[in-house]
Amino acid sequence: MEKDVCATSCVNRSRVERVINAFPEETLLYGATEIFKMLADPNRLRLLHALSQEEMCVCDLAALVEVSDSAVSHQLRLLRTARLVKCRRAGKMVYYRLDDQHVENLLQEGLRHAEEG
Amino acid sequence: MEKDVCATSCVNRSRVERVINAFPEETLLYGATEIFKMLADPNRLRLLHALSQEEMCVCDLAALVEVSDSAVSHQLRLLRTARLVKCRRAGKMVYYRLDDQHVENLLQEGLRHAEEG
DNA sequence: ACGATACATGAATAATTGTTCAGACGTTCA
DNA sequence: TGAACGTCTGAACAATTATTCATGTATCGT
Numbered sequence: 001m002e003k004d005v006c007a008t009s010c011v012n013r014s015r016v017e018r019v020i021n022a023f024p025e026e027t028l029l030y031g032a033t034e035i036f037k038m039l040a041d042p043n044r045l046r047l048l049h050a051l052s053q054e055e056m057c058v059c060d061l062a063a064l065v066e067v068s069d070s071a072v073s074h075q076l077r078l079l080r081t082a083r084l085v086k087c088r089r090a091g092k093m094v095y096y097r098l099d100d101q102h103v104e105n106l107l108q109e110g111l112r113h114a115e116e117g
Numbered sequence: 118m119e120k121d122v123c124a125t126s127c128v129n130r131s132r133v134e135r136v137i138n139a140f141p142e143e144t145l146l147y148g149a150t151e152i153f154k155m156l157a158d159p160n161r162l163r164l165l166h167a168l169s170q171e172e173m174c175v176c177d178l179a180a181l182v183e184v185s186d187s188a189v190s191h192q193l194r195l196l197r198t199a200r201l202v203k204c205r206r207a208g209k210m211v212y213y214r215l216d217d218q219h220v221e222n223l224l225q226e227g228l229r230h231a232e233e234g
Numbered sequence: 235a236c237g238a239t240a241c242a243t244g245a246a247t248a249a250t251t252g253t254t255c256a257g258a259c260g261t262t263c264a
Numbered sequence: 265t266g267a268a269c270g271t272c273t274g275a276a277c278a279a280t281t282a283t284t285c286a287t288g289t290a291t292c293g294t
Contacts, residue, residue: 009176010176010209010210011176011180012173012177015171015173015177016180016181019170019171019173019181022166022170023163024166024228028228028231029159029162029228029231030159031228032156032224032228032230032231033156033157033158033162035227035231036154036157036227037153039149039153039157040154040156040157041150042146042147045146045149045150046146049141050136050140053136054132054136056129056132056136057129059126059127060127060128060129060132063128063133064136064137100233102229102230103230106223106226106230107149109222110149110153111146111148112219113148113149113152113219113220113223114144114145114148114152116217116219
């Protein structure tokens with residue numbers, strides 16, 4: 001002799017709905033996810049940390065994190081398409097820098113959080 | 118007739134050294150990486166966003182992101198070991214909440230950054 | 235004590251992400 | 265123009281991460 005159609009189980013429907021309604025827009029959410037993905041790798045963090053100090057070319061960056069030029073180039077492409085870094089060509093070289101101040105904030109905030117563990 | 122021992126290539130040694138010396142400690146860097154990894158998934162972002170508003174039990178959270186209890190439980194374990202969430206048992210249920218304010222800051226900062234893309 | 239409910243876990247599989255390797259492109263300099 | 269250098273790219277392979285499924289543990293109501 002059940003009272004309601006749905007098996008109510010333990011789920012608090014109204015709570016769930018309330019929280020779902022407060023969700024950020026999908027595009028925002030996926031945007032943030034992509035940014036965090038970019039920050040979720042130690043070498044990319046090193047690259048970004050380096051670039052927060054000075055502009056550098058690809059082979060400097062490769063030397064920095066001790067991987068092949070190719071590997072760095074792949075990583076830089078990811079960072080570029082995620083709009084975390086920008087680049088300019090100067091002769092044979094390509095110099096990278098952070099796209100904006102925001103990136104550095106996130107990076108610092110993450111490191112600060114890690115400090116407290 | 119080479120001047121120096123190392124093939125200098127294009128690498129700016131002094132620049133690279135300077136930047137390497139400024140690197141954050143390894144433990145910090147890896148700590149930050151782990152945190153960002155946790156944030157690098159849309160469902161985990163949803164979970165954290167929800168928990169930034171109210172404490173919730175596992176089956177609420179599963180309903181929220183529309184995956185199995187088991188899958189959510191696995192994700193919650195990751196968040197727990199990364200110290201992003203805490204939990205308390207109340208009878209049969211286990212209620213989760215954010216571990217501290219910091220997490221919410223990071224989340225908000227990420228969403229804000231995504232807004233500008 | 236028993237069955238039912240809420241949650242957790244390990245192992246296998248599926249999906250995603252990173253690296254390497256071979257080669258292409260663009261620029262410089264002879 | 266062509267050889268050398270710095271960088272980029274695609275495809276194959278390696279490594280990491282997420283989900284499922286089956287089963288385990290804790291608590292409650294009877």
